[in-house]
Amino acid sequence: MPENTVRFGEYSKxxxxxxxxxxxxDLAPKIERDAHGKPIPxxxxxxxxxxxxxxxxxxxxxxxxLMEQVSAVFPLGAYLMGFQYLILRQNVVDSLVITGGLLSVIIGLMLYMEGLKLGIMPFGEAIGNTLPTKSPMPVVLLIAFILGVGVTFAEPAIGALQVAGAAVKAENAPILYALLNDWSLATVLCVGLGVGVAATIGTMRFIYGWSLKPLIYLSVTPTSIITGICYFYPNMRTVIGLAWDCGAVTTGPVTVPLVLALGIGVASAVGKGDSSLAGFGIVTLASVFPIMAVMLLGIYVNQTVPVETILASAAAKAAAAAETAGPKAWWEVTPGFETYMSFRAIVPLILFLFxxxxxxxxxxxxxxxxLTYGITLAVIGMILFNIGLTYGLAKLGDQSGGLVPAAFMHLEKIQASPLYFYALGITIAMIFAWVLGFGATLAEPALNALGLTVENLSNGAFKKSSLMYAVAFGVAVGIALGVLKILYNWPLAWMLIGSYIPLLIMTSLSSEEYVNIGWDSAGVTTGPVTVPLVLAMGLGFGNAVNALEGFGILSMASVCPIISVIAVGLFVQWKTKRLKMAQEARIQPAEGAKA
Amino acid sequence: MSKQREITVLTDVTLITCIVQRGIADTIIKAATEAGAQGATVYFARGTGVRERLGLLGVAVEVEKEVINIVVSTDDADRVFEAMYLAGKLDTPGMGFMYMTPLEKAATYIPAALIEKLTRAHK
Known part of the structure; x- marks a missing residue:
């Protein structure tokens, strides 16, 4: 029997x-014809x-x-709860509420991201593609600016700032209290203005092909100087942490794609979008300018509003809260309040895009x-996310942050504390913070995407995994440093300036592409799950150890990855250079031998 | 050394093409490989059809598609076809579309030892 045939029995088996x-x-539609014999479409x-x-x-x-969000939220929640249960030997208070809150975050983020993709991104892309060809440049830049302000309000993590504001005591840090409570709208607006300026400058950078390095020098230097000035006003010191943390909050899942879509559209319309690095840079600028804006607002409040007024308003607010403890208006209790906040966040952006x-x-x-379906999903998702933020992420972070110090010092809540002797306790707290940063960063989906882009850009010289580990390592060290800052009350201003000066030197030594990658990766890492969790953890930790304020962890978590990525970049640069020199050295004697 | 270059042509080959929503190709390729396919080519495409007719449910169908091309021996074709159909759950509305095309001939690198062995077996 020939080999290349199959028996029917084998086939049917x-x-x-x-x-x-x-x-x-039989399935294809029948095309009907009209009276003249012409086919009807x-x-x-x-x-x-x-x-x-x-x-x-x-x-x-x-x-x-669903799995996308579960894989980002679940490990973090499990880690925090597990740590509390196993190492600190404390039961998780309200564990059912927290679990419900985390579920709400998962479903909320799932709906929000899908709504963003279907309802908001199409606008961004359409505007990015057609606006530069139809409108003169000043109009394009103005729209980029307003868009930058609008997206800040729609950023899910920005709600975390308001939640965090509730934990600040007016007597300890009056200006900080004012910025987060009475002036909270102005603060968010300032962050938005910062992002708006960043979007405008970033778009101009695409058009004129500017290098990122001078922009970094020009924006980081004044920011550092203002930070230094703020340090000398005792009331302003507490604002530094908030301001630098705001920079990390802004660059989330709404801002980055929308502003990028516009920027890339402009770049391709003008015809200078030849650089493969076209998409980079805006994220960096969008995390530096808000810092400056918030600090300037702080200085303004410090100069114009006397501390007594703030304290009086805080006291009045507390009294009012005590009086009206009974029934509240529908927009002040849970589902109503979150609904109101979510509409306020998304509707202006959509109206502007329309x-x-x-x-x-x-x-x-x-x-x-x-589009309607997408927008509805985005609003519902934002409401669920905001509810989950308050009852899940913020609550869990606050609780773990407040309990971790029990490892090395006495807390009233826990009788057996300190649980371990001092050095071991501190080490455990540091390891806790480090692992939290490392794990949360690796779980961030945006980092994976960035890693792929970077590997393609650098022709494989900068591996995806080495970028991811460099960023995660940086964030982990940053969070650990931030925790130390709160614990020993180290001045954040000097920590930041001290790390930005070597960073600027490294930036000047590094090649343009690694500068772009390094500075942008810091913004990407701080997503909508990490930010509220770390913010709440810092505040809880700060309250437990009686620090003035618990901000600053996020800002350290954004400096350190820039340093680590640029350091790896410098190493890769040095290695490729050495490889090239070695190759040339090998070729030369061979040619010499031929001659 | 100057060896005459020659081409070995494969006959009895069949092309299976499968168009699915983006992100599903890998599972289908795995099933096809297990059923005896030796390789696959995937490219990205955009398609219309059932999505427009589903109304609001259409959002659940990705516009971006992956097109899988797999060349198999004609004997294996039905089995691979079936494995791919089941793995891709193509019996669901909006999931995708697949078809089989007879190919006249195909050519690629075939190890010399293998060619020798096969020619000897046929003699």
Whole structure:
């Protein structure tokens, strides 16, 4: 029997699924003709879907998106709870509420990200593609600026600042209290203005092909100087941590893609988008300018509003809260408050995008059904995320932060504390902070994407894994340093200036591409899960050890990864250079021998 | 040394093409490999069709697609086809589309030892 044939018996054994045969002729639509014999264009009718089919379509759609968020939130939650239970031997208070809150964060983020993709990103892309060709440059820059302000309000992590504000005591840090409570809208607006300026300058950088290095020098130097000045006003010292932390908060899942879409659209329309680094830089600027803006606002408040007024308003607020402890208005209790906040965050951005599309560009809005669906999802997701933020992330972070000091010092809550002798306790606290930073960063989906881009950009010289580990290592060290800062009340100003000066020197030595990658990776790492958790942990920790304020961890967590990535970049640069020299040295004697 | 270059042509080959939503290709390729496929080519594409007709449910169907090309021996074709169909859950609305095309001939690198062995076996 020849080898290349199959017996029918073998064939039918291998084909296990019953097959029907239908001619496609019977399925294809019949084209009808009108009276003149011209074919009428065929319009496919809507499909009728049974419930079973619908659930089968939806299952993979939902499960992929759900798992993405679960893998970011679950390990962190499990780590914090496990640490508290195993090392500190404390039960998690309100563990059911916290678990519910974390679930709400997961579902909220899932809906929000999908809503962002379907409802908001199409606007960003359409505007980015058509705006630069239709409008003069000043209009483009103005829209970039307003967009920068708008996206800041829509950033999910920005709500964490308001939550954090509740934990600050007015007597300890009056200006900080004022910025987070009475002036909180102004603070967020200042952050937004900072991002707006960054978006404008970043877009101009795309158009004119500016190098990032001088921009870094020009923005970081004055920021450091203002930080130094702030240090000499005792009331302003507490604001430094908040200001630098704001920089980390701004660069989240809304700001980065929307502002980038506009910037890249402009760059390709102007025709100078040749650089492979076109997408980089905006993130860096968007994390530096808000710092300056918030500190300037702090100085303004410090100069104009006397401390007594702030204390009086804080006292009045506390009294009012005590009086009206009974029924509150619907917008002040849980679902109502979060709903109000979410609408306030998203609706202005969408109205602005609509306005640009309709009035400035006169573009038709396509797929209105899907857009509405996306926007609805974004709003619902934001509401759920905000609820989860208060009851899950902030609560858990605050609790663990407040309990960790029990490892090395006496806390009233825990009778057996200190649980370990001092040196071991401090070591445990440091390891806790370090592992938290390392794990949270590796779980961040944005970092994975950045790693791939970087590997492609550097032709494999800068491996994806080495970038991810460099960033995670930096964040981990940063968080540990931040915890030490709160514990021993180290001056954050000198820590920041002390780390930015060597960083600027390293920047000047490094090549343009590694500067772009290094500075941007810091902003990318601080996502909507890490930020509130770390912020709340710092505040809880600060309260437990009686520090003035618990800010500053995030700012250390954004400096250190820049240092580590640029250091790895310098190492890669040095290695490739040495390899090249070695190759040349090998070629030369060979040529010499030929001659 | 100047060896005459020659080409060995494979016959009895079949092309299986499978168009699925982005992100699913890897599971299908794994199933195809287990059923005897030796390699696969994937490229990204964009498609329309059932998504527009599903109404609001259409958002669950990704516009961006992956197109998988797998060349198998004609004998294996049905088995691989079936494995891919099941792995990709193509019996779900909006999941994808696949088809099989007979190929006249194909060519690639075939180790010399293998060619020798096969020619000897046929003689």
């Amino acid at each position: 291998e084909v296990s699924v019953r097959q029907h045969r239908i001619s496609y002729r 065929y319009k496919p009718p809507k499909l009728k879907i049974t419930f079973k089919d619908a659930s089968r379509i939806l299952k993979p759609y939902i499960s992929v998106r 306005f640009v599309m309709k009035v400035v560009l006169r573009e038709k809005i396509r797929n209105a059904g899907i």
